[in-house]
Amino acid sequence: xxxxxxxxxxxxxxxxxxxxxxxxxxxxxxxxxxxxxxxxxxxxxxxxxxxxxxxxxxxxxxxxxxxxxxxxxxxxxxxxxxxxxxxxxxxxxxxxxxxxxxxxxxxxxxxxxxxxxxxxxxxxxxxxxxxxxxxxxxxxxxxxxxxxxxxxxxxxxxxxxxxxxxxxxxxxxxxxxxxxxxxxxxxxxxxxxxxxxxxxxxxxxxxxxxxxxxxxxxxxxxxxxxxxxxxxxxxxxxxx
Numbered sequence: 001x002x003x004x005x006x007x008x009x010x011x012x013x014x015x016x017x018x019x020x021x022x023x024x025x026x027x028x029x030x031x032x033x034x035x036x037x038x039x040x041x042x043x044x045x046x047x048x049x050x051x052x053x054x055x056x057x058x059x060x061x062x063x064x065x066x067x068x069x070x071x072x073x074x075x076x077x078x079x080x081x082x083x084x085x086x087x088x089x090x091x092x093x094x095x096x097x098x099x100x101x102x103x104x105x106x107x108x109x110x111x112x113x114x115x116x117x118x119x120x121x122x123x124x125x126x127x128x129x130x131x132x133x134x135x136x137x138x139x140x141x142x143x144x145x146x147x148x149x150x151x152x153x154x155x156x157x158x159x160x161x162x163x164x165x166x167x168x169x170x171x172x173x174x175x176x177x178x179x180x181x182x183x184x185x186x187x188x189x190x191x192x193x194x195x196x197x198x199x200x201x202x203x204x205x206x207x208x209x210x211x212x213x214x215x216x217x218x219x220x221x222x223x224x225x226x227x228x229x230x231x232x233x234x235x236x237x238x239x240x
Contacts, residue, residue, distance in 0.1 A: 006168055006193040013171075013190055015208040019043070019178035021185075022091040024130045025205075026139045026161075027169025030196040033223035034132060035169060037205060038079055038089050041213045046070040051234040052216040057082055059218055064236040074118055074125075080220070087222075090129035091174060092118065094144075098129060108140055109158060116154045117146045122181040124151060128172040134222070138162055141172050141189050159189050169194045197221055202231040 013020055025037035040061065042048035051064045059080035063069045078095045081088050088098045094115045101111025108131045118125040124146035131140045140160045147153040161170060170189040175182045195201040198221035206217050219231045 002165075002168065002191065003193070006191045009171075009190040010192050010208065013173070014192075014205070017177050018210045019175055019182070019213055020209075021125070021174030021182065022128065023171060023173040024089055024091070024128055024141070025169040025171040025192055025194070026089075026130050026132060026141065027164050027192070027194050028166045029194050029198075029201065029221065030167045031223075032166040033197070033221050034134070035194050035198065035201055036080070036087060036089060036130075036132065036220040036222075037169070037201065037217070038091075039205065039209060039217040040091075040215045041209065042215045043213060047075055048215055049236070050075060050215055051236055051238055052079070052218050052232045053238075054218075054230055054232060059220075059230070059232075061216070062238070064234075065239040067239075074120060080218070085134045087132045087134070087220075088129070089131075090127065091125075092127055094127050094129055098131065108142065112142055112144065112156065115144055117144050121151065124184065125174050125182070126184050128174060128185075130172075139164070139170075141170060143172055143185065145184055167194055168192070198229050198231040202233055206233050 022040050029035045049064050049068050050061050053062050058078050060078045061076050077093050081099050083102050088095055098108050098111045127144040129142040143157045145155050147155055169192050171192045172189050173185050198219040202219040215235050217233045221229045
């Protein structure tokens with residue numbers, strides 16, 4: 001039953017959805033290794049002018065062509081960082097907010113209280129974040145959305161999973177689909193299927209995302225040993 005639900009969610013929210021926006025998936029591969037997925041999409045030329053680059057242990061977004069950057073705010077940021085057996089992923093500058101909070105002995109919950117949804121009216125994009133604590137085998141997903149009553153206030157949702165079977169992951173995206181304004185993601189994280197390794201998972205998810213709007217995708221695989229692989233797919237090439 002869970003297999004059917006995961007596949008149904010994958011088809012409806014990703015494969016048949018023109019614009020789920022940015023997305024995070026955390027879970028276990030069919031071989032029971034950790035899999036972490038993060039992708040970005042874009043409709044405007046400024047949003048599409050991006051690549052993923054992994055350097056000094058940090059996955060970040062960069063301009064594919066720096067000469068074409070219109071506004072770096074909200075599109076250039078650290079997307080994935082490590083700290084003492086913890087892996088942080090997010091769709092914005094809150095990656096560093098969580099990192100600094102954890103480094104100071106705080107929690108993801110406390111650190112994110114200083115954040116709000118993105119100030120990109122009229123969309124008011126949610127901030128989605130995730131944390132894997134490898135030693136505890138615990139993962140947390142977070143969504144900070146605009147209040148239904150005021151653009152000045154945010155609603156904070158956290159989801160903590162102590163265990164997840166092989167072949168499944170939980171997903172948050174920024175949007176439910178295309179629109180103007182874009183409809184923010186609603187509800188709990190979606191259960192999705194995962195493949196045997198980073199390569200197979202990256203290929204399946206990349207092919208599922210809309211070809212016109214997909215920009216970059218990264219899949220990281222970690223099995224608790226020294227082996228740690230990262231697969232990156234960039235639609236565009238970097239131009240100096």
